[in-house]
Amino acid sequence: MKSALQRYATPLVVAIFLGLAFTGLTMFWEVIPRSVLILHEYLGLTFVVAAGLHLTRNWRSFLIHLRSTRGKITLGVLSSTAAVLVVFFCYQPDTTAGPPGLVIRLSGTSVAALAPALRMTPDELTARIRDAGFTVTSADQTIGQIARSKGTFSSTLFNAILPPRGQQNQKRQ
Secondary structure, three states, rough: OOOOOHHHHHHHHHHHHHHHHHHHHHHHHHOOOOOHHHHHHHHHHHHHHHHHHHHOOOHHHHHHHHHHHHHHHHHHHHHHHHHHHHHHOOOOOOOOOHHHHHHHOOOOOOOHHHHHHOOHHHHHHHHHHHOOOOOOOOOOHHHHHHHHHOOHHHHHHHHHHHOOOOOOOOOOO
């Protein structure tokens, strides 16, 4: 009788990969709400565990493959690609409105409540949001509601109305 590791390691990796692929593609194309990000992160952590189990299960085959010329080339290409991607994505200048966690929390904030934090009146913030191409019906509307009414994310709205990091709002009260 096969052990649980033999029976479930590879199917688990495949199933979690399909979930990651689905959530990743829907986030990339902005098809579904950003809350899928949390599911995607947990699936990613689970994928690491499942990949570890799969690697444990197939360790001998893995070592045999790495000893071959083709395995060494594959490992070299994958390592080089990973290094380039890490350097490319880790050293990009950050021009977003703020950390994603902050954007998510502020999405439930009304225009009237957010305006003083941005050193504006609610009317000024409403005007800035409208100038960015969004529809605001009242200052009691939340940032998330305004963004969803246009079919986009709160982060897109924040990026449209806030200056990039490093450039502070020059208006003082």
